[in-house]
Amino acid sequence: MAHTHDHGSQGHDRSHGAGHVHGSTDKKRVLVAACLTAGFMVVEALGGLFTGSLALLADAGHMLADCIALGLAWYAFHLAGRPATVRLTYGFGRVKTLVAYTNGIAIFAIALWIIYEAWERLLTPAPVLGGPMLVVAIAGLLVNIGCFFVLHGGDRDSLNMRGAILHVLGDLLGSAAAIIAALIILATGWMPIDPILSVLVSLLILSTAWSLMREAAHVLLEGVPASLDRDLIARDIEGTVNGVREVHHMHVWSLDGSSNMATLHACLNDGVDAHKAVSAIKKRLAAAHGIAHATVEPEYGHCADSHDKHDGEHDHALDAAPHHRHHH
Structure with missing residues (x-):
């Protein structure tokens, strides 16, 4: 699946301008x-x-x-x-x-x-x-x-x-x-x-x-900012963005203590327009959680990384950590 990466949102521009x-x-x-x-x-x-x-x-x-x-x-x-x-x-x-x-x-x-x-x-x-x-x-x-x-x-x-x-x-x-x-x-x-x-x-x-x-x-160490809860954000996207069945491989961190960023895989229902779903996820992240810079990879069916044994072990290790559990 293509890796969709959009930096051009208005929210990001506003955030960057204020920071400057x-x-x-x-x-x-x-x-x-x-x-x-x-x-x-x-x-x-x-x-x-x-x-x-x-x-x-x-x-x-x-x-x-x-x-x-x-x-x-x-x-x-x-x-x-x-x-x-x-x-x-x-x-x-x-x-x-x-x-x-x-x-x-x-x-x-x-x-x-x-x-x-x-x-x-x-x-x-x-x-x-x-x-x-x-x-x-x-x-x-x-x-x-x-x-x-x-x-x-x-x-x-x-x-x-x-x-x-x-x-x-x-x-x-x-x-x-x-x-x-x-x-x-x-x-x-x-x-x-x-x-x-x-x-x-x-x-x-x-x-x-x-x-x-x-x-x-x-x-x-790229830890999750204290003001954010990665698991709650993932559940919020699953519950509010139409067509999103599941969110996993999600990482949330801060570049400098004030600019929050995220990457995630969004598993979509069949027939859902990937571009519209990604756009809706980015808008939700910016408006509800203050994450103006996000990379979203849309998927249908199985996760594209699920065949990678090393990646699976990595996820398992993170799943075991308190407050840093991945969604699958």
């Missing part, structure tokens, strides 16, 4: 945040060295990683705007997800380093200049709040944008912790508060970084 607008504004937002972060990172690092504050140095370390991460996020948006090539037929959209995953790993590494440094500082306490530390920390907080609001207006469905926001949120928490530590040091002279608050901020960031990495990995 988001990507353009998000790219500018990330660049502004990167410049603000880079500028203040130098100030905070010098302030940390001058005052002896681990909280400030930890936050400067965050900001250094964030400069790199925001730069990567900007470049990912830049690449995503490029057209597809003969070798990269889907274009560069998934680079954004790859960068989001890399950002999660980077946040993990920084947080673990800060925890190690804090432990060393608790074993051998060092004096901290509370006054200058407070001034630098307040300035850092203002810069990070500015960066956060610049990014917060972007597309929250984009894993790349969420990764960028997470980095800035970590900086914001770090600055807030440094302010609290400076106030306590000025009021009581208790130096251990500096490394203790650094560890608390790191633990908060670790949990969020893990969530980001898990979602990005799910996209890279």
